Amino acid sequence: MAKSLPDPNSRLCIWIEDGEVKCYANRPALLYLAKEIRRIADAKSDDYYEVHLKSELFSLAKSGSGAIPNVWVVDKRKPAQSTHLALTDFEVTIMHVGESELDKLRKSQHSRDARD
Numbered sequence: 001m002a003k004s005l006p007d008p009n010s011r012l013c014i015w016i017e018d019g020e021v022k023c024y025a026n027r028p029a030l031l032y033l034a035k036e037i038r039r040i041a042d043a044k045s046d047d048y049y050e051v052h053l054k055s056e057l058f059s060l061a062k063s064g065s066g067a068i069p070n071v072w073v074v075d076k077r078k079p080a081q082s083t084h085l086a087l088t089d090f091e092v093t094i095m096h097v098g099e100s101e102l103d104k105l106r107k108s109q110h111s112r113d114a115r116d
Helices: 027-042 053-057 099-116
Strands: 011-019 020-025 051-052 062-063 065-071 071-075 093-095
Touching: 011 053, 011 099, 020 027, 027 051, 027 053, 027 093, 053 071
Parallel strands: 011 071
Antiparallel strands: 011 020, 051 093, 062 065
């Protein structure tokens, strides 16, 4: 199943706050993500296809002052460093998995809740 390339006008902001991650995107980014999510949804779950929001949409737009990333992360949990550019260590990934994998993930959540 062939991957498509994102529109060069795609823009995405990943916003992290206590207890919440939001993804703000423009129309070209949303259309690309919808196409990619559909591609992995149409595949078999044991193919483990995934979409990495930040790394797959990332590009550098040229401006008068140099290159500006079209994808960036704002991490409000770190007030001294509230804005990070696209090459930070935070990523959002969407993966197609089967029901048994989801059951295992749910069990690991219950185990973690019992420890807290």
